[in-house]
Amino acid sequence: MSHAVTCTAPVNIAVIKYWGKRDEELILPINSSLSGTLSQDQLHARTSVMARADFASDAIWLNGKQESIENPRLQNCLREIRKLAAAKQTHQQGAPLPTDKVHICSVNNFPTAAGLASSAAGYACLVYALAQLYKVGDSLAEVTKLARVGSGSACRSIYGGWVRWVMGEAADGSDSIAEQVVDEHHWPEIEVLILVVSDHKKTTSSTAGMQTTVETSSLVKHRADKVVPQRMEDIQNAIRARDFETFGRITMQDSNQFHAVCLDTYPPITYLNDVSRGIIDMLTKYNAHKGKIQAAYTFDAGPNAVIYLPRENVNEVVNLVRHFFPPAVGAEAAFVRGFRDVPAAPVDA
Numbered sequence: 412m413s414h415a416v417t418c419t420a421p422v423n424i425a426v427i428k429y430w431g432k433r434d435e436e437l438i439l440p441i442n443s444s445l446s447g448t449l450s451q452d453q454l455h456a457r458t459s460v461m462a463r464a465d466f467a468s469d470a471i472w473l474n475g476k477q478e479s480i481e482n483p484r485l486q487n488c489l490r491e492i493r494k495l496a497a498a499k500q501t502h503q504q505g506a507p508l509p510t511d512k513v514h515i516c517s518v519n520n521f522p523t524a525a526g527l528a529s530s531a532a533g534y535a536c537l538v539y540a541l542a543q544l545y546k547v548g549d550s551l552a553e554v555t556k557l558a559r560v561g562s563g564s565a566c567r568s569i570y571g572g573w574v575r576w577v578m579g580e581a582a583d584g585s586d587s588i589a590e591q592v593v594d595e596h597h598w599p600e601i602e603v604l605i606l607v608v609s610d611h612k613k614t615t616s617s618t619a620g621m622q623t624t625v626e627t628s629s630l631v632k633h634r635a636d637k638v639v640p641q642r643m644e645d646i647q648n649a650i651r652a653r654d655f656e657t658f659g660r661i662t663m664q665d666s667n668q669f670h671a672v673c674l675d676t677y678p679p680i681t682y683l684n685d686v687s688r689g690i691i692d693m694l695t696k697y698n699a700h701k702g703k704i705q706a707a708y709t710f711d712a713g714p715n716a717v718i719y720l721p722r723e724n725v726n727e728v729v730n731l732v733r734h735f736f737p738p739a740v741g742a743e744a745a746f747v748r749g750f751r752d753v754p755a756a757p758v759d760a
C-alpha cells in the first residue's frame with residue numbers, strides 16, 4: 412500500500428527581515444518579520460512525498476540529486492509530523508502509518524541557496540505535502556509552526572498575500588507562528604520584479620550568517636529590540652492603507668539595516684556586490700528625481716534585487732534597468748515578474 416501527495420509552494424520576500432535566532436533548535440527569531448508571497452507561476456518548489464510500508468528508509472532527492480536525510484532540519488520536520496500523526500486518536504483513513512518510511516522528491520524551478528528564498532518555498536512545500544499525506548496540521552497556524560522548524564522564513568510561505576511571522580514569547584515556540592495580514596486581493600496594484608544578479612550558491616548560508624551575527628553584532632540587538640517593533644506596526648498600517656510612500660521607505664530602510672548588521676558581524680558578511688549597490692543607487696536617484704517613492708528595493712542574503720512597485724511604474728523601471736545594467740556589461744540582471752497569489756497548495760493528480 413502506498414500513499415503519495417504532490418504540492419507546490421511559492422517563495423516569499425521579506426520587507427521586514429528575519430535575521431537572528433533566540434533558539435536554534437526550535438527556530439525562534441529575535442524579531443518579528445513581514446513579507447509578500449510571490450506568484451507560484453514564477454518561482455516555486457514542487458515536492459512529492461510517498462510513504463510505503465516496504466520502503467527500507469526515509470530518503471530525499473533535491474533537484475534530482477539524492478541528499479542526506481540526516482539533515483537535522485528535515486529530521487525535525489519528519490519527527491514533528493509523525494508525532495502529530497501518532498497523537499491522533501484513531502488512524503486516519505487513507506493516511507500512512509507513522510512508522511512507514513517516506514521518499515521525498517523536490518525540485519525548485521529557480522536557483523537554490525542563491526538568496527532567492529529557496530529554503531522558504533522548499534520547507535513550506537515539504538511540510539505542507541507531509542501534512543496532507545499524514546492528514547495532520549488541522550489549522551494553517553499549526554502548519555506554519557511545522558514549516559518554521561524546517562526554515563524560519565518558510566512559515567510565511569504557507570499563506571498568500573502579506574504575511575507576518577510573530578516572534579512569540581513562549582520557550583516551546585507555541586506562539587511563534589505566521590499569520591496573514593491581508594490577502595492577495597488587498598493591494599492588486601503592487602508588483603514584484605526580481606533582478607537576478609547572480610544565481611551562484613552563496614558562500615554564507617542564512618543559517619550560519621545569522622548565527623555569527625547574533626554572536627558578534629551589537630547593532631543586531633538594537634535592531635531587534637528598538638527598531639523592528641515600530642517598523643512592524645508602521646508597515647502593516649501602510650499596507651492596510653495602501654500607502655506606497657511609507658511602505659517603500661520602510662522596505663528600503665529595513666533592507667539597508669539588515670545589510671548594515673551583516674557588515675557589523677565579525678568576520679563581516681557581504682551579500683551585496685557592485686551590481687547590487689548600483690541598483691540601489693539607480694533607484695535612489697530615480698525616486699529622488701520623481702520626488703516620491705516609485706519603486707522600493709530589498710535584498711535578502713544574496714546580491715539579487717527584489718523590487719516592489721506599483722504596476723504603473725513597471726515599464727519605466729524595466730527600461731531603466733535595461734539601460735543601466737545591460738546584460739553585456741557584466742550585470743546579468745534578468746527579470747522575473749511576480750504577482751502575489753495562492754499559497755502552498757496540493758497539485759491535482
Ligand code: ADP
Nearest residue numbers: 456517523524525526527528529530533616617
Ligand atoms: P535561500 O536564500 O535560497 O533560502 P538558504 O541558505 O536559506 O538559501 O537555504 C538553502 C537550503 O534550503 C538548501 O541548501 C537546502 O538545504 C534547503 N532547500 C532549498 N530548497 C529546498 C527544497 N525544495 N526542499 C527541501 N529543502 C530545500
Ligand code: DP6
Nearest residue numbers: 425428429562563564617618711712
Ligand atoms: C534574509 O529562513 O533562510 O531571507 O531559519 O536558518 O533557515 P533559517 O534561515 P532563513 O533566513 C531568511 C533570511 C532572510 C530574511 C527573511 O526572509 O526574513
Ligand code: CO
Nearest residue numbers: 528530531617
Ligand atoms: Co533561506
